[in-house]
Structure formats: C-alpha cells, structure tokens
Amino acid sequence: MARRKDRPGPLEPRSEAILQAIIEEYVATAAPVGSMTLVSRYRLGVSPATVRNVMAELEAAGYIGHPHTSAGRVPTDAGYRLYVETIADVVVLAPVEQLMIRHQFGQVEFASEQWFRLAAATLAGATHVAGLATPAKPIACRVRRVDLLPNGSRTASLVLVLAEGPVKQVLLTMDEPRTREGLEAMASAINARLSGHSAAEVEQTLTSMLDESGLAPLQIRVVERVAAMMRDFDAESVEDLFSEGLLNVMAAPEFSQSDKLRRVFGALQDRRYIGGLTRLMEGRSDVHVFIGSENDHEEMHDVSLILAPYGRPGQATGVIGVLGPTRMAYPHAISTVRYVSGLMNELVDHLYA
Amino acid sequence: MARRKDRPGPLEPRSEAILQAIIEEYVATAAPVGSMTLVSRYRLGVSPATVRNVMAELEAAGYIGHPHTSAGRVPTDAGYRLYVETIADVVVLAPVEQLMIRHQFGQVEFASEQWFRLAAATLAGATHVAGLATPAKPIACRVRRVDLLPNGSRTASLVLVLAEGPVKQVLLTMDEPRTREGLEAMASAINARLSGHSAAEVEQTLTSMLDESGLAPLQIRVVERVAAMMRDFDAESVEDLFSEGLLNVMAAPEFSQSDKLRRVFGALQDRRYIGGLTRLMEGRSDVHVFIGSENDHEEMHDVSLILAPYGRPGQATGVIGVLGPTRMAYPHAISTVRYVSGLMNELVDHLYA
DNA sequence: GTTAGCACTCCTCCCTAACGAGTGCTAACC
DNA sequence: GGTTAGCACTCGTTAGGGAGGAGTGCTAAC
Numbered sequence: 001m002a003r004r005k006d007r008p009g010p011l012e013p014r015s016e017a018i019l020q021a022i023i024e025e026y027v028a029t030a031a032p033v034g035s036m037t038l039v040s041r042y043r044l045g046v047s048p049a050t051v052r053n054v055m056a057e058l059e060a061a062g063y064i065g066h067p068h069t070s071a072g073r074v075p076t077d078a079g080y081r082l083y084v085e086t087i088a089d090v091v092v093l094a095p096v097e098q099l100m101i102r103h104q105f106g107q108v109e110f111a112s113e114q115w116f117r118l119a120a121a122t123l124a125g126a127t128h129v130a131g132l133a134t135p136a137k138p139i140a141c142r143v144r145r146v147d148l149l150p151n152g153s154r155t156a157s158l159v160l161v162l163a164e165g166p167v168k169q170v171l172l173t174m175d176e177p178r179t180r181e182g183l184e185a186m187a188s189a190i191n192a193r194l195s196g197h198s199a200a201e202v203e204q205t206l207t208s209m210l211d212e213s214g215l216a217p218l219q220i221r222v223v224e225r226v227a228a229m230m231r232d233f234d235a236e237s238v239e240d241l242f243s244e245g246l247l248n249v250m251a252a253p254e255f256s257q258s259d260k261l262r263r264v265f266g267a268l269q270d271r272r273y274i275g276g277l278t279r280l281m282e283g284r285s286d287v288h289v290f291i292g293s294e295n296d297h298e299e300m301h302d303v304s305l306i307l308a309p310y311g312r313p314g315q316a317t318g319v320i321g322v323l324g325p326t327r328m329a330y331p332h333a334i335s336t337v338r339y340v341s342g343l344m345n346e347l348v349d350h351l352y353a
Numbered sequence: 354m355a356r357r358k359d360r361p362g363p364l365e366p367r368s369e370a371i372l373q374a375i376i377e378e379y380v381a382t383a384a385p386v387g388s389m390t391l392v393s394r395y396r397l398g399v400s401p402a403t404v405r406n407v408m409a410e411l412e413a414a415g416y417i418g419h420p421h422t423s424a425g426r427v428p429t430d431a432g433y434r435l436y437v438e439t440i441a442d443v444v445v446l447a448p449v450e451q452l453m454i455r456h457q458f459g460q461v462e463f464a465s466e467q468w469f470r471l472a473a474a475t476l477a478g479a480t481h482v483a484g485l486a487t488p489a490k491p492i493a494c495r496v497r498r499v500d501l502l503p504n505g506s507r508t509a510s511l512v513l514v515l516a517e518g519p520v521k522q523v524l525l526t527m528d529e530p531r532t533r534e535g536l537e538a539m540a541s542a543i544n545a546r547l548s549g550h551s552a553a554e555v556e557q558t559l560t561s562m563l564d565e566s567g568l569a570p571l572q573i574r575v576v577e578r579v580a581a582m583m584r585d586f587d588a589e590s591v592e593d594l595f596s597e598g599l600l601n602v603m604a605a606p607e608f609s610q611s612d613k614l615r616r617v618f619g620a621l622q623d624r625r626y627i628g629g630l631t632r633l634m635e636g637r638s639d640v641h642v643f644i645g646s647e648n649d650h651e652e653m654h655d656v657s658l659i660l661a662p663y664g665r666p667g668q669a670t671g672v673i674g675v676l677g678p679t680r681m682a683y684p685h686a687i688s689t690v691r692y693v694s695g696l697m698n699e700l701v702d703h704l705y706a
Numbered sequence: 707g708t709t710a711g712c713a714c715t716c717c718t719c720c721c722t723a724a725c726g727a728g729t730g731c732t733a734a735c736c
Numbered sequence: 737g738g739t740t741a742g743c744a745c746t747c748g749t750t751a752g753g754g755a756g757g758a759g760t761g762c763t764a765a766c
Binding site: 387388401402419424425 | 726727728729730
C-alpha cells in the first residue's frame with residue numbers, strides 16, 4: 001500500500017531484477033536474504049539502501065515478506081508467481097541436458113507400460129525434485145482381442161488385449177474342466193462379438209447376451225469379466241500416478257521435520273486427488289505451474305507442482321511433471337518438464353501413427 | 354557382568370516378565386521406562402527397588418540400556434530378540450482380525466498382478482506400519498504363447514503370455530507394412546517353436562534360427578525380443594517390491610527428523626537390496642524377524658523387518674512382510690504376517706492346482 | 707532519486723540455575 | 737537371602753537473562 005503508486009500490474013525493471021535476485025538467492029540458500037548479500041552477490045549497480053527501498057515496495061505489493069523484523073526477505077507465493085510468469089516463456093533447456101534426457105529415452109524399448117515410469121525417473125534425476133507421471137490411457141478403451149488359456153484343470157487365464165496396447169490377465173475358475181480347443185472356440189466366438197468394442201458397447205453386448213438362449217454360462221461369465229475389466233481400465237486411466245525421487249524432496253531443509261511432507265505424500269496416494277490433477281490439466285496445452293497456496297488441496301500448500309499434459313487430445317492423454325518445495329529452481333524445472341512432455345508426445349505419436 | 358550368575362541362557366521367569374513389561378511399555382509410549390511406572394502399571398507384585406535390581410541384571414546381560422544415568426530403560430536389539438523368541442511361537446491373530454483380513458482378500462478377483470499389492474496394503478492397514486510384498490514369480494518362466502497384433506501401418510504389438518500367468522506387451526516397429534493375416538501366420542510359426550520353452554531354451558532356439566536360411570528378418574527380431582523379455586521376467590522376479598503405508602512409519606516419533614528414514618527409503622528402492630532380501634528368505638519356511646542391527650544393511654539398523662515367504666518352493670515363491678521401527682508391536686505384527694502368508698499360500702495353491 | 711549513517715528490533719546463541727525423574731547404594735526388614 | 741524403604745547423587749531438561757549480530761527503516765545529506 002504505502003509506496004505503491006499504481007495497481008500491481010507490471011513492475012519497474014529494476015524492481016523486477018531485485019525480486020528475481022531475491023528469489024534466486026533464496027532458492028540457492030534457503031535462508032532469508034538481506035539487502036547487503038544481494039548487492040554483494042548480484043551486480044545490481046545500486047546501494048543496499050536503495051535495495052531496501054525497493055524491497056519495501058515489493059513487500060507492500062505482496063511479492064516478498066519477512067519472517068520477523070530483523071530478518072531478510074523471503075519470496076511469497078505471489079512473488080514466485082510473478083517470477084515464473086516473467087521467465088516461463090523464454091526458458092529453454094540447455095542442449096547438453098536435452099541430449100542427456102533424449103539419451104535416457106533412447107534406452108527404453110517400446111514397452112509402453114514403462115514410459116511414464118521412465119518419464120518420472122528422468123524428471124526426478126534432471127531436476128533433483130520428485131518426478132510425477134500418469135499413464136496416457138485412451139479416453140475410452142477398446143477391446144482388441146480376448147484369449148482363454150487353460151491353466152490347471154478347472155482354472156483358465158483370461159487375457160484381454162486392448163486396441164491401445166495395454167494387456168491384462170485374470171484367473172478364471174470353471175465349474176467343469178474344459179479342453180484347450182473348447183476354450184479357443186469360445187474365445188473366438190467372444191472375439192467375434194467384442195472385438196473393437198468400447199466398455200459401454202461390451203456392456204450392451206452383455207445385456208443382449210443375457211436374453212439369448214443356448215449360450216454357455218461360462219461364456220457369459222467371461223463377457224461379464226471383460227466388461228468389468230474394461231470398466232477398470234477406463235477408471236484406472238485417470239487414477240494412476242507414478243512418482244519417483246520423492247526422497248529428493250525429503251532432503252529439502254523445509255521438510256526436515258517430516259510432518260508437512262507426510263501430508264503431501266498422503267495426498268499423492270489419494271486417487272481422488274490424482275484424478276483431480278489430470279482433470280485440471282485436461283484443457284491445457286502447455287506447462288502449468290501451481291505454486292504453494294495456488295494448489296486446491298491444503299496439503300499441497302507448501303509445495304509447487306509443475307505439470308504438463310502429453311499425448312493426443314481426444315485420443316489418449318496423460319500428465320507428467322515435478323513436485324518440489326515452493327522454493328524450487330523454477331526455470332530449470334519448467335524447461336525440463338516442457339522438454340520431457342515434448343518427448344512423450346513424440347512417443348505417443350509414434351505409437352498411434 | 355556384575356550380578357549375572359550364569360551365561361545369557363534362559364532368564365528367570367520374573368526377569369523375563371519385567372523385560373516383557375519394559376518392552377510393552379516402551380512400545381506403547383516411546384519413552385524410556387522407569388521402575389516406578391512399571392510397578393504402577395503392570396501387576397508385578399514387587400517393589401520398585403526390586404525392579405531396579407532386576408533391571409540392573411538385564412542391563413548387564415545386554416537386554417536393556419539407558420540413554421543416560423537418570424533416565425529409564427530402553428530395550429536393546431538383543432532385548433527385542435529375546436522377547437520375540439519367547440512370544441513368536443505362541444502368538445495367533447485374533448479371530449476378528451483374521452476375519453477382517455480374509456474379507457479383504459475375498460474382495461479381489463483373481464487378477465494375479467494385484468495380489469502382492471493387496472497383501473502389502475492389508476499388512477499396512479492391519480499393523481499400522483509399512484507392508485511389503487514381492488510378486489511370486491516362478492523360478493524359471495515358460496512361454497505360453499506369443500501374439501502379433503497390427504497397430505499402425507508399420508507398428509505391431511508383441512504380446513507375450515507366460516505359462517505362469519503374467520502377460521507383457523511391447524511395441525514393435527516394422528520396416529514394411531504387414532497384414533493382420535501375415536502377422537498371425539508368423540505368430541503361429543513362432544508359437545510352434547517357443548511354446549512351453551524357458552528363457553534359456555528360447556535363447557537356444559534363437560541361435561539355431563540364426564543359422565537357418567529363408568527366415569524373415571522380422572521373425573528373428575521377434576524371437577530376439579521374446580528372449581529379451583524372458584530374461585527380464587526372470588530377473589524382475591527377485592527385484593520387484595511393493596510397499597504400502599510407508600507413511601505409517603514416517604509418523605513414528607523416532608523418525609520425526611526425516612534423516613534416518615530417508616536412508617531406509619533409499620535402501621528400499623535399491624534393487625540389489627530387494628534381491629538380497631528374497632534370497633535371504635529362500636531357505637526359510639516360517640516368519641522371520643530381523644531386528645535393527647540384525648539387518649545386514651546399515652541403513653536398516655533403526656528398523657525391524659518381519660518377513661515370511663509364500664508360494665510353492667521350487668515353483669514360485671515370493672516374500673511378504675512388514676517394516677517398522679525397532680520399537681514395534683511384534684506379537685501382533687508377527688501373527689498378522691504369518692496369517693497373511695498363509696492366505697497367500699492358499700491363493701498360489703489355487704492358481705497352480 | 708540515491709546513498710550514508712544510525713538507532714532500533716528481534717532472533718539466536720550461550721550461560722546459569724532450578725527442577726525433577728530415575729538410578730544405585732546401603733541398611734533394615736521378613 | 738531375597739526384598740524393601742530411604743536417600744544421596746547424577747544428569748538431562750527447562751526457563752530466564754544477557755551479549756551479539758543481522759537486518760531493517762528512518763532521516764538527512766548528496
């Protein structure tokens with residue numbers, strides 16, 4: 001209020017430079033930064049007193065704060081927000097790092113289940129905070145084929161392959177023994193009716209089958225199971241989250257007493273929270289940063305999320321990103337997430353080409 | 354040394370009762386326990402002075418210690434060990450809890466990949482420490498069948514189903530487009546050669562195929578990939594570990610400053626450590642407890658592991674268990690792990706019946 | 707508008723003393 | 737001889753009180 005002349009809008013270049021310096025120093029040291037340290041370490045071309053004046057303005061505008069009177073300044077969430085917005089569009093990952101990450105992705109064979117894990121691990125390794133990734137599951141899965149393979153005398157494996165790639169296997173118990181041939185015949189009969197169908201369509205087929213006479217009870221049970229598995233697939237898609245390198249975040253001094261972090265970890269295991277995240281990213285097309293209190297969930301008020309969608313909108317999308325303390329190296333993290341999401345896009349394109 | 358008359362051997366009943374009381378009190382309160390609290394809360398039938406004398410003996414024998422002169426007693430790892438050995442054979446899980454756990458297992462359909470997750474989650478929920486589980490992978494996997502399914506124009510899914518149940522899918526890129534029928538024909542040709550084969554046998558087939566003429570390069574590449582996947586399966590089996598409820602352990606006061614715990618989590622992510630664990634349990638048939646410094650790895654010196662093997666020796670085995678602070682409710686944890694391992698045995702038997 | 711000077715604030719660190727929990731010893735008791 | 741009451745002693749914990757210092761905000765000079 002005091003010395004501010006106009007509304008929060010754009011800051012004078014010098015004020016912005018000082019805010020930037022404060023943030024960079026604080027990110028590096030985790031300690032409140034004073035006017036003296038600032039002028040001695042950053043070529044600001046002004047005296048500590050001037051810096052103090054600017055600091056007072058920045059504080060009045062809500063971009064920085066003091067823990068107490070005789071302490072240095074600490075960026076607020078709003079300060080980080082401004083900082084991120086000024087740098088977000090320009091940061092690009094250094095070519096060396098691009099190369100290293102691309103190299104890591106080159107290692108993986110096209111085993112599709114491993115992509116997100118790899119993405120999460122790569123992000124964690126590159127940014128030294130935690131990497132996150134959800135699988136890119138299709139909006140609505142479709143059946144490719146169903147196999148019935150004999151196991152023991154009265155058990156069989158039901159293998160469901162989706163058009164989009166994923167495979168799932170469940171165990172089936174049968175009232176009476178069946179031959180391999182009998183099972184194969186049944187599988188191809190089922191495939192004829194289900195192949196290419198979505199979860200809803202399988203459901204329809206199931207209800208119509210219930211009216212038909214002459215169908216083996218086992219056949220109906222198999223279709224029931226397939227319908228259930230398809231439901232699961234559709235539901236899972238938004239609820240699975242891989243995280244890697246949470247230990248990196250544990251190492252941050254702000255989380256040395258594990259209390260706050262425990263709540264963060266708890267939220268990360270909450271499927272509803274994860275579902276919310278993916279839904280939040282649905283409309284977006286580029287990296288988005290959620291800083292501290294900008295996160296909807298109170299548990300996340302001490303951390304920042306940098307997320308990016310990937311995949312093909314309307315077909316199969318997922319989310320990758322990083323999670324770290326609000327005191328985080330945003331430029332590097334943002335550019336890394338952006339780069340990895342680009343790589344993930346390439347991979348998905350390759351899969352659907 | 355001082356007052357001990359004979360070697361560590363069996364303790365007098367009264368001493369044992371007092372050790373037991375110390376441990377139970379310490380497990381409950383996490384604070385060193387004094388002679389007064391002990392007589393007031395446990396019906397020991399003796400005065401604090403007598404308890405102090407016994408405590409001195411127990412300390413000389415190495416079963417308990419003091420943090421400092423004027424503090425109460427704390428059990429040592431050796432004390433826990435003695436305690437665990439006196440109770441291990443007799444503890445049985447309360448019927449109510451048995452029912453609850455069995456009920457949880459009833460929920461899961463026979464989707465075999467989910468068993469260990471469920472076991473880990475159940476253990477975590479029942480014991481309030483962390484639950485661990487490795488999948489029960491067969492000693493040596495065998496191929497059941499291979500499918501080649503067209504994806505895009507130049508990509509196909511290679512689906513590998515193992516005789517033991519697990520399924521894996523990878524993406525294959527092809528130099529030239531192939532029809533669905535062509536792929537199916539190739540798949541059945543490959544199946545004829547690989548079905549029922551172990552990783553080593555697939556490897557042999559591959560080398561013999563390299564000498565044959567007239568084989569499509571793609572066919573050889575597929576067999577190569579299958580060989581690689583089989584190797585992976587065999588290797589993965591001992592290296593995968595699901596954990597659930599690590600947050601429970603974070604909540605323990607001994608880990609309030611997250612330093613020690615971070616090292617524990619680090620070790621849990623180390624595949625070599627996990628491999629060591631499973632190998633450690635290979636010869637055993639019942640629950641085994643590793644208390645603090647009994648663990649080979651220094652990172653684990655502040656936690657205890659209660660592990661049990663499950664599965665069919667020689668066919669498919671895995672390990673389940675819990676991880677908690679050395680100050681843990683051993684009787685309950687041991688009986689829970691034992692009970693869940695029994696359930697897992699039932700499940701595996703059912704699968705292989 | 708910028709800067710030097712300076713009083714002021716308030717956190718941090720360190721020292722000390724009072725407190726108290728719990729022990730270990732000794733001597734009496736059963 | 738084992739058990740117990742009594743008591744001196746140890747030592748960590750806590751609270752209080754400067755001394756020190758980092759950093760600010762204000763004022764006045766540049």
